[in-house]
Amino acid sequence: MKKIFFILLFLNLNCFNVFSVEPDVFVQSTVNRASEILTKNISQEEKINMLKKIAKDTVDIKGVGFYSLGSARKNLNNEQKIQYLKLFENYFLKSFSSRLSEYTNPEIDVISKNVLSENYTIVNSILKGTSERPEVKIDWRIYTKEQDNPLIRDLIIEGLSLARTQKEEFASILNSNDGNIESLFKTLEEFSAK
Numbered sequence: 001m002k003k004i005f006f007i008l009l010f011l012n013l014n015c016f017n018v019f020s021v022e023p024d025v026f027v028q029s030t031v032n033r034a035s036e037i038l039t040k041n042i043s044q045e046e047k048i049n050m051l052k053k054i055a056k057d058t059v060d061i062k063g064v065g066f067y068s069l070g071s072a073r074k075n076l077n078n079e080q081k082i083q084y085l086k087l088f089e090n091y092f093l094k095s096f097s098s099r100l101s102e103y104t105n106p107e108i109d110v111i112s113k114n115v116l117s118e119n120y121t122i123v124n125s126i127l128k129g130t131s132e133r134p135e136v137k138i139d140w141r142i143y144t145k146e147q148d149n150p151l152i153r154d155l156i157i158e159g160l161s162l163a164r165t166q167k168e169e170f171a172s173i174l175n176s177n178d179g180n181i182e183s184l185f186k187t188l189e190e191f192s193a194k
Contacts, residue, residue: 024113024121024123034100038100038106044101051096052093052096055097056093058152061093065088066085067167068167068170069170080181087189091191094192106127118144118145119144124137136157140152
């Protein structure tokens with residue numbers, strides 16, 4: 001019953017987009033949607049496409065992308081920013097959906113939330129352990145500037161920020177190539193083309 005309530009609530013909010021959405025309800029409904037897809041008897045490709053749709057609806061891909069670029073963002077002209085965001089979105093969606101599609105039934109329970117400011121809330125959750133994997137603590141950094149459209153900005157898994165890790169990886173690529181943004185563009189293109 002609880003799962004049905006969250007799905008209906010999420011569908012209502014997406015259809016009318018006029019109500020305030022509590023970050024913890026938003027996270028639980030998002031993970032319920034993903035879990036439903038992962039338990040379906042459909043092809044891996046279909047699961048990946050459906051998961052990409054969820055990511056586009058719920059993740060601030062542009063915000064994560066610019067954060068991941070770090071200070072290098074300041075050196076880009078408008079054309080390069082547009083190119084980067086397109087490449088990053090393809091990279092992010094492929095990385096996110098292919099990793100998540102490997103799970104067969106990720107049961108995630110939201111346990112609490114911590115309002116940091118008007119713009120950010122941390123939602124704490126637990127990925128339930130199974131015989132194949134231990135319990136995992138996952139914190140969700142939710143951008144709440146638009147209360148009717150919260151977005152995921154980061155996942156902190158057992159204390160490790162995925163956005164920060166991504167930023168460090170991109171900085172390493174740029175540092176290894178004398179700050180040449182084209183090297184990062186090439187890396188993103190190659191990953192997305194695999």
